[in-house]
Amino acid sequence: MPSKEVYYACLQAGYAVDKNIYEKTDALESEDDLELLFDLLKKFRDVNGNHPIITANCIVANPDFDKISGSSFREYHYELVTETFKKYPAHANGFNLWKQGLNERIFYPQFHGREHLNVGMFMEALHQNDSDIKFAIKHRMPGIMRLGSSKRGNYYVEATMFKTESAKKEILSIILDGLRIFKDMFGYFSESIIPPNYTWSMHFNKSVADLGVKYFQGYRKIREPGINGNEIRFHTRQLGEFNQFGQLYLIRNGSFEPSLNYGKDTVNRCMQDIAAAFRLNKPAIISTHRINFSGWIEPENRNKTLVELEELLRKILNKWPGVEFMTSDKLGELIRDEKRKSFLHL
DSSP states (O other): OOOHHHHHHHHHHTOOGGGOHHHHHOOOOOHHHHHHHHHHHTTOOOTTSOOOOEEEEEEOEEEOHHHHHHTTTOSOOEEEHHHHHHHSTTOTTHHHHHHHHHHTTSEEEEEEESOSSOHHHHHHHHHTTOHHHHHHHHTTOSSOOOTTOOSSOOGGGOTTOOSSHHHHHHHHHHHHHHHHHHHHHHSSOOSEEOOGGGBOOGGGHHHHHTTTOOEEEEOSEEEEOOSTTOOOEEEEOOTTOBOTTSOEEEEOOEEOOTGGGTTSOHHHHHHHHHHHHHHTTOOOOEEOOGGGGOOSSOHHHHHHHHHHHHHHHHHHHHHOTTOOOOOHHHHHHHHHHHHHHHHHHO
16 A cells, blocks of 8 residues: 555545555555664574564565656666665655664565565456546555455465466566566575465476575465466475475464464464464464554554564563574574485484
8 A cells, every 4th residue: 555645545535545454554564663673673683693683585576667658658667676775754764774774684676576566467457448447547556455355355465376377477577587586686696485365386496496495385275277278276385395406494483473363372373373383392473463563554553563573572582581592594594404414323
């Protein structure tokens, strides 16, 4: 959601954005959002002196609405997220803050996608003169809900969903382009990725491995689209499992999602998740989304989360003083090394 003004324009036009928490609250993180989060993380250190660090799964580009409109909606164009930050009123220093967080070892960018947008679906709707998408472009929104419906939300964000072989090839091309952009933007290859909406084709694995991807983040089930009417398949993965290309799966087993679970005790729920993981001698891999820390539309949403995050970190360090904070790729490296040692001892 670009702004409160657009939010109210959506409501006035009949879009049920007040019924979907992402449409209502989520937005590009502002400078305040990042600075407040970073200040909180720097209050804490683990047994090794490291701050809590967020593996920040980043989108590196967004639709260039001006160029798309300038082509009479016939051609798709994107802009880098560095340019998107400059177009928002309280965000111009956003990318520099990403790099600051990286340097301070509290915010570690990894690849999530080029856009969080299904480009093919988006352009097909434009070619069909879809009124919902025309409204979205007018208000600089990457996709939109259907008019008068709140059931499905904005399905255009399903960036890796496809139904045909040609769409599948185009999505892989976009992913590889995004990985190269990530390398140019940050100066290093993204060793871990998480597919948008946990949707992925196993045929993409080798291609992303060739660009340095060693680890997949996510939940136990990965959704693989079907082609030409075939049913969607679900693949179940285990923490520490390798695929045929030597890529390791890192399975989320904890949740800290205050915005998505409003009114619930998300701190103690997360503590229970961590305790369960530790009882099984597993690392705690905690899922949290940007929406929890987004205050551009609704500052109270962010402020409430920061209070809960501070409480959570204090409880973690009090209960487990020997805890170690690390990024997804470092965890993957640790698991890989331990498995190698075990193999050598057989």
